[in-house]
Each structure stands twice: as structure tokens, then as C-alpha cells.
Amino acid sequence: MLIAAIIALGVGTYSMRLGGVLLRGRLKLSATVQRLLLMAAAALLAALAGTAALMAGTDFAGVARPAGVLVGGVLAWRKAPFVVVVLAAAGTAALLRLAGVS
Amino acid sequence: MRTVQRTDADRVLLRDAATIAAAMIAVGASFGAIAIAYGLPAWVPFMMSTVVFAGGSQFLAVGLLAAGNPLAAVVAGLLLNARHLPFGLAVSEAVGPRWRDRIIGSHFLTDEVAAFTLAEPDQARRRKVYWIIGLTLFTSWNIGTALGVLLGGATGDPDALGLDAAFPAALLALIMPSLKDRATRTVALTGAAVAVLLTPVLPAGLPVMCALAGLLTLVRPRRRNRTEAAC
Numbered sequence: 231m232l233i234a235a236i237i238a239l240g241v242g243t244y245s246m247r248l249g250g251v252l253l254r255g256r257l258k259l260s261a262t263v264q265r266l267l268l269m270a271a272a273a274l275l276a277a278l279a280g281t282a283a284l285m286a287g288t289d290f291a292g293v294a295r296p297a298g299v300l301v302g303g304v305l306a307w308r309k310a311p312f313v314v315v316v317l318a319a320a321g322t323a324a325l326l327r328l329a330g331v332s
Numbered sequence: 333m334r335t336v337q338r339t340d341a342d343r344v345l346l347r348d349a350a351t352i353a354a355a356m357i358a359v360g361a362s363f364g365a366i367a368i369a370y371g372l373p374a375w376v377p378f379m380m381s382t383v384v385f386a387g388g389s390q391f392l393a394v395g396l397l398a399a400g401n402p403l404a405a406v407v408a409g410l411l412l413n414a415r416h417l418p419f420g421l422a423v424s425e426a427v428g429p430r431w432r433d434r435i436i437g438s439h440f441l442t443d444e445v446a447a448f449t450l451a452e453p454d455q456a457r458r459r460k461v462y463w464i465i466g467l468t469l470f471t472s473w474n475i476g477t478a479l480g481v482l483l484g485g486a487t488g489d490p491d492a493l494g495l496d497a498a499f500p501a502a503l504l505a506l507i508m509p510s511l512k513d514r515a516t517r518t519v520a521l522t523g524a525a526v527a528v529l530l531t532p533v534l535p536a537g538l539p540v541m542c543a544l545a546g547l548l549t550l551v552r553p554r555r556r557n558r559t560e561a562a563c
Contacts, residue, residue: 235402239409240383248438250420251427269516271422273523274415275447275507277543280524281531283500288532295497302501306508312348319501323494
């Protein structure tokens with residue numbers, strides 16, 4: 231049963247990945263629709279970042295994580311290198327937790 | 333001159349890939365350790381990391397599998413992974429034109445791979461970015477899983493390292509350039525707000541898909557343009 235569940239999840243996930251990739255090749259998309267597609271991807275990524283930054287399950291994520299993401303976000307906005315953004319976000323959250331702020 | 337620029341871009345790409353790979357190893361290790369702590373057999377996390385290769389759904393599914401609810405694990409996992417379809421549409425050209433590339437390459441598509449690929453302004457380089465980041469993440473995620481299975485809880489809590497803040501910050505850094513465009517910014521921020529507000533009330537996965545409602549912000553200006561054109 232375990233193996234069947236993992237295979238089902240794996241095959242289903244792969245189908246969605248491959249489905250999107252293949253579907254795009256079949257469609258002749260106008261420039262407008264292509265632009266909408268990029269906006270849709272940006273909205274999904276922003277939603278992933280937003281929910282991962284602010285929520286833990288269905289609850290609010292506390293202080294340390296959003297604060298870390300905020301520091302990373304400001305640095306990214308100031309065009310800091312990717313490595314700096316990631317390390318600063320992790321470092322801020324880790325230090326806050328070390329100081330007892332969760 | 334062109335060669336020099338290319339090498340620089342490649343060096344930056346590899347450095348960025350190494351950064352995200354390090355974080356993936358640590359989170360993968362916590363996934364492996366959690367699966368073992370739940371009392372699941374050691375092949376379960378290995379198989380999930382190679383066959384499913386989608387971190388969020390793996391954490392979600394492993395808990396439900398351990399609770400003896402495999403059907404819920406599949407349904408919840410697939411719901412969470414539904415976003416890969418629109419991501420597949422968006423990055424399709426970067427995966428490659430050949431069938432072999434599409435069949436193999438599609439498996440490496442994750443949030444981070446989509447974000448890295450779409451953040452690359454040079455269309456010609458997108459394919460390289462997709463494959464380098466995809467293969468790096470697949471490898472590091474599986475190495476991490478193996479470490480977690482072997483070392484168990486000794487790998488430490490990724491939250492103590494602040495890694496839970498690192499991933500959203502990484503996504504934010506990758507989408508930042510696209511947010512310069514005003515319409516994209518409105519769509520993305522509206523979508524993110526919708527997703528955050530719906531998170532407490534909808535099952536995992538649906539809130540993020542609801543972010544597509546952000547596209548509705550485009551409706552009004554276009555109608556205005558149309559009426560202007562009609563005038």
C-alpha cells in the first residue's frame with residue numbers, strides 16, 4: 231500500500247509537470263497570452279513565497295521567519311547577490327531564534 | 333568580450349545553484365530524518381525523493397502515510413503539486429524541443445527551478461539555467477534525504493538554521509526583477525495576498541492556486557482601453 235501510494239503521487243506529479251510542458255508545445259499562444267502566462271507564474275511564485283514566509287500550516291508563522299524573509303526581501307530589492315539574500319534571511323531568523331524570539 | 337561575459341554569468345549561476353543546493357541538502361536531511369522518526373521503512377524517503385521530487389508534498393504525504401492514510405497522502409500531495417502544470421506551461425521552451433529532453437527534463441521541474449528559469453532575462457540561456465538548477469536540486473535533495481536517513485535527528489533542525497526563511501527569501505529574490513513591471517507587480521501581490529488570506533481556511537495547495545485570481549486585476553484597465561478605443 232505504501233509503495234502504491236508513493237507511485238501514485240509520483241506519477242500524478244510527473245503527469246502535471248509533463249502535461250504543462252507538452253501542452254505549451256501544442257498551443258499557439260498569442261503574445262498577450264504568453265504575457266499572461268508569465269504573470270500567472272509570477273503570481274504563483276509570489277503566493278508560494280508569501281504563504282511560506284507568513285504561515286506555518288494554517289497558523290501565523292511567528293516573528294523570526296517573516297523577519298528573516300523581510301531582511302532578505304529588502305536586500306533583494308536593493309539588488310544584493312542571491313547568496314547574500316539567502317544567507318541574510320536564514321541568519322536573521324536563526325539569530326532571532328537564538329535570542330529567544332520565535 | 334562575449335566569452336568573458338558568458339563565463340561571468342556561468343560563475344554566478346553555479347554560485348547561486350550551490351547556495352540553493354546547500355539549503356536543499358539540509359532540508360532534505362530533515363525530510364529523511366522525519367520519515368525515519370515516523371517509523372517508516374528507510375526505502376520510503378529514498379523512493380519519495382527520487383520518484384516524487386517535490387519537497388512540500390513529500391513532507392505532507394509522509395505524515396499522512398505514517399498515520400496510515402495513503403489515500404489522503406496521494407490526494408493532498410497531488411493538490412499541493414497542481415501548480416506544476418502552470419509552471420510547466422511557463423518554462424516549456426527552456427526544457428527543450430526534443431521528446432527526450434521533455435520526458436526527462438519535466439521531472440526536474442520544481443518551484444525553485446521555475447523561479448530561476450523565468451528570472452533569466454536571456455531567452456537563449458534559459459535552457460542552461462533550467463537544466464543546471466534542475467539537476468543540482470535533484471542531486472542535492474537526494475543527497476540530503478540519504479544523510480537524513482543515515483544520521484537521523486543528528487542532522488539538526490533546519491528551522492534553527494533559519495532555512496524556513498531562506499526559501500521564501502530565495503523565491504522573492506528570483507521574482508523581484510519581474511515585479512518591476514507594474515501590471516505583473518499588481519497581479520503577483522494581489523495573488524500572494526489572496527493565497528495568504530485563504531491559507532487558514534482551504535486545504536494545502538489550493539490557496540496558492542487561488543493566487544491566479546490576481547490576474548483579475550488586469551480586467552478593469554483592459555475594459556477601459558476598449559471603451560477608449562470605442563470612443
